[in-house]
Amino acid sequence: MNRIFFRFFVLVMLSITAATFVIYFAFSRLFGDPLEDIARRQAAAQIFLLEQYVDQAPADEWLARLNNVRVVSNVRYDLIPLAEARTALPAGRRAQLDRGELVLDPASRSFYRRVDLEGERYIGSHEEVLRAQNLPVDIGQALKMEALRYVIVAVALLVPIALWSRSHWQGLQSLSRVADEFGSGRLSARSQMKPSASIYPLAERINHMADRIEDLLEAQKSLLHSVSHELRTPIARLEFGMELLDARAKDPDLSKRIAAMEGDLRELNSLVNELLDMSKLDSTRQLQAAPGALAELLHECTGMLPPSPHALDCALADDLGEFAMDRRLLARAVCNLLRNAQKYAHGRILLSAARVDGGAVEITVDDDGPGIPPDEREKIFDSFYRLDRSRDRATGGFGLGLSIARKAVALHGGSLHAEGSPLGGARFVITLPA
Structure with missing residues (x-):
């Protein structure tokens, strides 16, 4: 259940991030780079001095006014050749410079502009560019402001989405608990939910x-x-x-x-x-479970079998210990498997039990009979399902023994499955939890 809402949260965050980049590139394409606009506002005073004080001077006073600005300003103003300025700028900005427009370079905290296009300021001024460096431009702060703006937008979107999702999550959690209880056998489990709930x-x-x-x-x-x-x-x-x-x-x-x-x-x-x-x-909803020696129970099961010409061997580990079990049900499950082995074995049956990883107990019943095809190994646990369709009492049975065995093991919290045996026939494996 948590995985659903985690994926939904990730999807919303990715959508917001993608929307942020789309907005940025769309605005850059339609209205120019937002960062350059911020830098232009931060350098507005220097641009104002250039355009409204220096440029308004008569031609013979232009250099004098520029020198006055140099004296009172922390910004460094230089005259450089046009070719050097074109080299310093990216290709997309050179056309602006050639037209005489002011070109900002926020990364280097500078701007470029041709002195004039006709050489009227002084001799050769049409081949020179005015470069202003050390402008009071702080792109880092601008980026922080933009990031904060998008974070606020993201939070404003996520908070109502989270509140909306929380009610769904609580409702689905309630349904999940009901499904677990119903699946575990408590058929009276029902969902108690207000009519106003979304689900x-x-x-x-x-x-x-x-x-x-x-x-x-x-x-x-x-x-x-x-x-x-x-x-x-x-x-x-x-x-x-x-x-x-x-x-x-x-x-x-x-x-x-x-x-x-x-x-x-x-x-x-x-x-x-x-x-x-x-x-x-x-x-049955609850077992009449009590601690008991598992090895003793398995030995009792071998003594409860009808006479058979097949050899029955036991290989029980010494560390089986005690196990909380319903002796009657667990013995019924093991005896059913042993009787099934007696029906189909050619000459040998092996009952073994040992501890496996995590402290669980694994009980196996092997025989040297014809075995069970892989595609039939789950079907044989269905009620009234038999591999041998014959009604002969010696091999037919009713098709209920394995189904009863699996139900009895499941009530103990364990599992029962079939696989191939090293003896050449079938192997039934009971796994009981620690």
């Missing part, structure tokens, strides 16, 4: 959007939770009926079919349990 219409639209999202999510959770609970009753009745039917069945083929149906019921029951777990995770 009040935007805040109202965001509030309406938040209301709609909250209603939809609550309806979805309620439907999922209610349907899952309602499904448990007929499933329980079916299981009971299947057991009675199996006890009375004498035909071996019928017993096999009943066994297959019981397997389908167990699968359906597992799906309902998974959906209920998803619903609980979505509605």
